[in-house]
Amino acid sequence: MTPPPTFLGMPPFPEAARSAVSNPQLRHNLRKATHTIRDKRAHVVGELSDWAELRAAGAAIKDRTLRRLDEYLVAAEAAVTAAGGTVHWAADAAEANRIVADLVRATGETEVVKVKSMVTQEIGLNEALAAEGIRAYETDLAELIVQLGDDLPSHILVPAIHRNRAEIREIFVREMAEWGVPAPPGLTDEPAALAEAARRHLRERFLSAKVAVSGANFLVAETGTLVVVESEGNGRMCLTLPETLISVVGIEKVVPTWADLEVFLQLLPRSSTGERMNPYTSTWTGVTPGDGPRDFHLVLLDNGRTDVLADTTGRQALRCIRCSACLNVCPVYERTGGHAYGSVYPGPIGAILVPQLRGVASGKVDPQTASLPYASSLCGACYEVCPVAIDIPEVLVHLREQVVEGGGHRAERAAMRAAEWVLDDAKRLRTVQRVAARSRRLLPRRAPGPGAAWSDSRALPEVPARSFRDWWVRERSAPPPQPPAASPQPPAASAQPPAEQNRIEEDDR
Amino acid sequence: MRVGLFITCVNDTLYPRTGQAVVRLLERLGCTVDFPTAQTCCGQMHWNTGYGKRIEPMVAGFADTFAGYDAVVTPSGSCGAMIRDNHPRAAARAADPGLSARVAAVVPKVYDLTEFIVDVLGVTDVGAYFPHRVVYHPTCHSRRLLGLGDRPTALLREVRGLELVDLPGEEECCGFGGTFAVKNPDVSTAMGADKVRHAAGTGAEVLCAADNSCLMHIGGLMDRQRTGMRVVHLAEILASTAG
Numbered sequence: 001m002t003p004p005p006t007f008l009g010m011p012p013f014p015e016a017a018r019s020a021v022s023n024p025q026l027r028h029n030l031r032k033a034t035h036t037i038r039d040k041r042a043h044v045v046g047e048l049s050d051w052a053e054l055r056a057a058g059a060a061i062k063d064r065t066l067r068r069l070d071e072y073l074v075a076a077e078a079a080v081t082a083a084g085g086t087v088h089w090a091a092d093a094a095e096a097n098r099i100v101a102d103l104v105r106a107t108g109e110t111e112v113v114k115v116k117s118m119v120t121q122e123i124g125l126n127e128a129l130a131a132e133g134i135r136a137y138e139t140d141l142a143e144l145i146v147q148l149g150d151d152l153p154s155h156i157l158v159p160a161i162h163r164n165r166a167e168i169r170e171i172f173v174r175e176m177a178e179w180g181v182p183a184p185p186g187l188t189d190e191p192a193a194l195a196e197a198a199r200r201h202l203r204e205r206f207l208s209a210k211v212a213v214s215g216a217n218f219l220v221a222e223t224g225t226l227v228v229v230e231s232e233g234n235g236r237m238c239l240t241l242p243e244t245l246i247s248v249v250g251i252e253k254v255v256p257t258w259a260d261l262e263v264f265l266q267l268l269p270r271s272s273t274g275e276r277m278n279p280y281t282s283t284w285t286g287v288t289p290g291d292g293p294r295d296f297h298l299v300l301l302d303n304g305r306t307d308v309l310a311d312t313t314g315r316q317a318l319r320c321i322r323c324s325a326c327l328n329v330c331p332v333y334e335r336t337g338g339h340a341y342g343s344v345y346p347g348p349i350g351a352i353l354v355p356q357l358r359g360v361a362s363g364k365v366d367p368q369t370a371s372l373p374y375a376s377s378l379c380g381a382c383y384e385v386c387p388v389a390i391d392i393p394e395v396l397v398h399l400r401e402q403v404v405e406g407g408g409h410r411a412e413r414a415a416m417r418a419a420e421w422v423l424d425d426a427k428r429l430r431t432v433q434r435v436a437a438r439s440r441r442l443l444p445r446r447a448p449g450p451g452a453a454w455s456d457s458r459a460l461p462e463v464p465a466r467s468f469r470d471w472w473v474r475e476r477s478a479p480p481p482q483p484p485a486a487s488p489q490p491p492a493a494s495a496q497p498p499a500e501q502n503r504i505e506e507d508d509r
Numbered sequence: 510m511r512v513g514l515f516i517t518c519v520n521d522t523l524y525p526r527t528g529q530a531v532v533r534l535l536e537r538l539g540c541t542v543d544f545p546t547a548q549t550c551c552g553q554m555h556w557n558t559g560y561g562k563r564i565e566p567m568v569a570g571f572a573d574t575f576a577g578y579d580a581v582v583t584p585s586g587s588c589g590a591m592i593r594d595n596h597p598r599a600a601a602r603a604a605d606p607g608l609s610a611r612v613a614a615v616v617p618k619v620y621d622l623t624e625f626i627v628d629v630l631g632v633t634d635v636g637a638y639f640p641h642r643v644v645y646h647p648t649c650h651s652r653r654l655l656g657l658g659d660r661p662t663a664l665l666r667e668v669r670g671l672e673l674v675d676l677p678g679e680e681e682c683c684g685f686g687g688t689f690a691v692k693n694p695d696v697s698t699a700m701g702a703d704k705v706r707h708a709a710g711t712g713a714e715v716l717c718a719a720d721n722s723c724l725m726h727i728g729g730l731m732d733r734q735r736t737g738m739r740v741v742h743l744a745e746i747l748a749s750t751a752g
Contacts, residue, residue, distance in 0.1 A: 014693045021699040331682045335699045375693065377686025377700070378557060379649035400559030409559075416560045423518060423550040424566040430546075433522050453691040457698040458729025461523050468516050468525035472544045476532075 005152050006127075010342030012371035020336040026162055030337050033161045037328045040274025041385070048270070058267050059389040061260045062319035066309060072221040072254045073300065079224025083286020085296040090248075093123035096301050100125060100213065100246055101132045103297055107244050109134075109210045115228060115235040116140035117215030118156060118322055119250050119301060121344040122357075125213065136213065137179075137205050139234040141198050148175040154338030154346060156324040157272050162337050165189040176201050202234060212238040212293070216249045217321065218264060219298075222257045225285040226298070229268055229278045239282050245293035250301050252309075252318040264321060267387035272323035304357035311361060313398040317353045319388040324349075326382035326392060332375055341375065342368050348382035351375050352395040360399055363406030370406070373399035411450075426469075433467040440465070512540045513578035515571070515592075515619070517585045518550040524721045530748035531584050531622060537748075538630055547574045553591040556599070558688045565603045568596050572611040580629060581619045584744045586651025586720045587687075589621045594654060621651065622744055623660040623719060633663045638751040640670030644713040645743070646704070646727070648720040649682050661719055661743055668746060676716075677707045685726035701730045709736050717743045 010016055020026060045051050065072055077087045090096035104112055112129070114120065114136050126136040126147075138147045145160040146153050149171040153159030160168065169189040176183045181201045187193060214235070218227040226247055228235050239245060255261055269278040287296050309315050327333045327347030338346030343354045351372045358369045373396050382392040404413065422428050436443070440463035447455040454460065466474075512535060516528045528544075535542045551571060552564030571592065575581045583589050593616055600612040626632055645665060651657045665673050684690070684700025691697075704727055708716045716731075718724050721742050728740035 014695065017693060018695045021695045027699075331684065331700050332693075332696050335696055373559075374689065375696075377649070377682050377684060377689045377697070379682035379686065380653040381649075381680070381682070384653060397557055397559070397561065400557075401561055402559075404559035412558070413560075416555060416558070416563070420555070420563055420566075423552075424570070426547050426549050429518065429521075429549050436522070450691070453694040454729075457694065457733060458690075458701070458726060459732035460729070461725050463523065464525050466525060468521045468528035469544075469546060471525050471529065473546065476544070477546075 005150055007152060007342045007344070010368050012367045013336075013340055013342070013375040014371065016340035016342065017332075017336040017375075020340045025164070026337055027335065029162055029164050030334055033158065034328045034334045037158075037274055041271060041325055041328065044270045044274050044276055045385075047276075048266075054263060054266055055387055055389055057263045058321075058387055059316075059319060061255060061263060062388055063316075065254060065256055065260075066252065066315060066318055069251065069254065069309065072256055073251055076219055076221040076224055076254055077300075079221065080286055080296075080298050081224075083224050085224065085286040085298055088297060088299045090299050090301045090303070092303050093301075096123050096248055096299050096303070097125055097128035099297075099299050100248065101129055101134065103244070103246050104129065104134050104211055105132065107211055107295075109244075111135050111137065111209065112211045112213050112246075113137050113139050113205055113209040113238050113242065114143070115212065115214035115238045116143050116159075116230065117213070117248065118344060119215045119248050120213060121153065123248070123301065123303060125248065137209075139202050139205065139238055140230070141195065141232055141234075144198055144202070145171060148172065148179065152339055153344055155327060156322050156345065156347070156349075157327075158324075159338075162339070165191060165194060168194055172197050172201075180204055206234075206237040206241055209238070209242050211244045211246070212242040214239060214245065214247045216247050216253055217268070218261055219249055219254045220256075220258055220261055221254050223285055225258075225283050227261065228282045229265070229280075230282075231273060231275075231279045233280050236280050236282050239284060240292045242293055244295040244297075245284075246297045246299065248299045248301055250303070251305050252320075268321055268323055271321075271325040271385070271387040304359065307359065307361070308353075308356045311356065311398075314352070314356050314361075314395055316390045317349070317356060317395060319390055320349050320353065321388060322349075323387055325385040325387065329381040329385050330376075331379060331381065332377065336375075341372065343372075348376060348392045348396075349390070352390075352392055352399060355399050355403075360402050360406070363402070365403075365406070370403045373397075373403060430467070430469055433469065436463050437465055437467065437470075510540060510579045511577070512542050512625075513575045513581045514542055514544045515548060515551075515575065515581050515583040515588070516544065517583060517588045519722050519725075520584060523725070524742065527584055527721055527742040527744050530742070530745040531582070534622075534626075534635060534744060534748040535582065538626065538632060538635060540630075543578070545574045551588045551591045551596075552599070553588055553595075554687055556591065556595055561595075561599060562602070564599055565605065565608070568599045568603070568612060569605065569608055571596065572600075572608065572615045575615050575618070576611065578618065580625060581615065582622055582625045583619065584622045584719065584742065585722070586621055586648050586655050586657065586718075587722065589619060590650040590654035592616060592619050621655055621657060621719060623657055623664060624655070626747075627660045627663060634667035635664060635747050637667075637671075637747050637749055638669040639746045639749050641715050642672045642674060642711075642713045643715045643717055643746070644674055644676040644708050644711050645679075646676055646683065646708070646716055646718045646723070647679055648718050648723045651719045652680070657719065664747055665717075665743070669751070671746070674711045674713055676711060678703070683723050683727050685723045687722070690726055697726070698730070701726055702734075705730050705734060705736060705738075709738055713738065715739055715741050715746075717741050717746055719743045
């Protein structure tokens with residue numbers, strides 16, 4: 001058996017992005033998919049006159065809940081327990097995986113069906129279960145494509161966004177037989193045919209499974225109710241048919257009341273799939289005799305979240321409801337896809353969440369993690385669409401500070417110090433401008449060394465004969481005092497004709 | 510009204526003609542323009558790259574240099590946004606406890622050039638003449654952070670001889686992003702290439718914007734790709750006349 005695909009050992013973002021932007025098929029798939037969802041979202045959000053108020057309410061509810069998270073979690077635990085469920089607390093991925101594996105083993109089963117869940121991917125649950133001899137079957141269509149293709153997810157909502165339908169057909173034909181019901185003969189790449197093949201393949205799985213593993217979109221503290229929001233009905237199958245249900249839920253998923261939930265059930269579908277209402281919204285509270293799973297376990301996971309909560313700027317990332325609107329509008333994500341981010345959480349939200357979960361504030365993270373806060377032009381499109389108003393650019397800049405303070409980027413720090421020395425003082429700035437102007441004929445239009453990162457694709461700007469400052473001082477104000485004798489003489493000055501230095505133009509460039 | 514011009518370090522050093530255009534334009538509109546020579550940089554590059562704790566001298570320098578003016582006008586959307594959004598944040602954690610008050614006093618007087626002309630002077634026809642086919646690229650910070658809205662295009666529509674054509678995908682970032690352009694050159698170039706392709710597809714001769722740093726990136730790509738297009742700062746178009 002080949003080892004499972006992994007994000008471990010991924011190169012830093014710029015390097016991973018380089019191969020992605022050079023892949024025409026990937027670029028085409030991503031552009032088409034992101035623009036389709038982006039436009040759909042914009043359309044349905046535009047229908048609501050109170051979207052700004054809903055968004056503010058979503059942010060406020062999350063912030064209020066996070067401020068008293070300890071109380072709401074204890075209340076949720078009490079309610080789940082009272083309803084016949086069992087609550088487990090997991091400090092990290094290893095502990096959560098251990099709890100789930102033990103619970104599955106206690107049932108005597110070696111197979112589980114899974115509802116699409118980001119948090120179980122975050123902790124690497126499938127791989128951990130495989131190591132214990134337990135096979136986890138993904139039942140979401142896109143997750144099925146990823147699993148059958150021995151691939152990695154590249155998007156939060158549509159993890160196979162990097163695949164087109166021809167590639168999906170090929171994966172189904174090649175792989176389905178090995179896992180269960182094979183692809184029907186003569187399978188085409190029509191979406192309906194592909195969906196039917198997946199349906200037939202999965203149906204057998206739903207009917208035979210005794211154990212299901214899910215995440216949850218929300219946990220309503222007042223009643224201990226879990227909520228899964230999905231589009232295909234596979235989640236409903238997994239949540240109702242098996243005898244045992246194990247839900248792994250990040251501690252930030254709690255909302256205090258059903259009235260709070262109502263806000264998110266409006267925000268989430270419009271932001272994620274661009275639908276007015278979500279197709280399958282499943283809720284369950286503990287166990288109900290004769291109806292659904294007999295045994296329900298809730299694993300509440302920290303895995304770095306309390307550290308994020310301790311950072312007053314970074315904690316807004318915990319508001320995230322995993323809609324992926326930020327991915328769909330991100331010009332960087334659109335051109336690189338999700339794999340370049342080296343995590344199950346790609347795009348703008350991944351760039352602020354993953355470094356925090358991996359402990360960037362400690363100053364001890366690997367170069368791949370340290371590259372993530374820089375994977376953005378700070379254009380602000382993500383903040384504009386975020387349904388819970390996470391100021392992603394603000395957090396990116398905040399995390400860049402943490403990377404710098406962690407001791408990274410030695411050459412850059414020296415360059416920044418030099419720039420400060422110039423920019424903290426107008427006289428020094430003017431001196432540097434004059435040196436540049438006098439040597440401007442010697443400056444290349446292609447730069448060597450680190451400057452090649454600019455000039456490999458872009459012409460360098462020409463340095464003008466005079467700075468604006470020089471023009472103003474000579475043309476528009478009284479003569480300035482003579483520069484001090486210690487003023488450095490540029491080496492190129494003698495190479496310039498004297499007229500060059502004194503020429504007066506209106507538009508000198 | 511005493512108008513202080515914050516030229517920005519990039520314009521000062523590399524694009525003096527943009528600054529000269531701003532002076533010409535504002536004087537034509539009846540303003541008295543001053544350029545206080547103590548000014549340097551808003552600190553945006555340091556802030557956005559993770560060196561925000563080192564810009565206190567620049568923030569203080571800006572607040573003190575421009576304290577005495579009725580209005581501070583700048584021809585750069587990203588520098589204007591840096592001052593408006595981030596100088597108060599930088600001042601709040603500065604060693605100098607008095608800095609926040611000085612920043613708070615100056616920030617409301619800071620205007621992007623187009624805001625100043627449209628909102629303060631109440632003018633949209635600035636008497637300009639620019640006989641070219643032009644696309645306007647709303648840079649991310651002028652659009653999303655400053656919220657310039659339709660001010661720039663309202664000014665452009667009144668320019669004699671100018672044919673303004675829509676830029677497809679105008680809301681998409683050009684890929685400059687300050688140090689992003691050199692830290693992630695491949696993605697930056699891919700974004701810029703799409704921007705150039707959209708602009709060239711309109712048949713326009715000129716792409717204009719309210720920020721020369723974005724134009725440096727877009728124009729640098731156009732130059733290398735031999736598109737035959739050029740980039741021009743909005744202020745230079747508004748300053749140009751038939752005479």
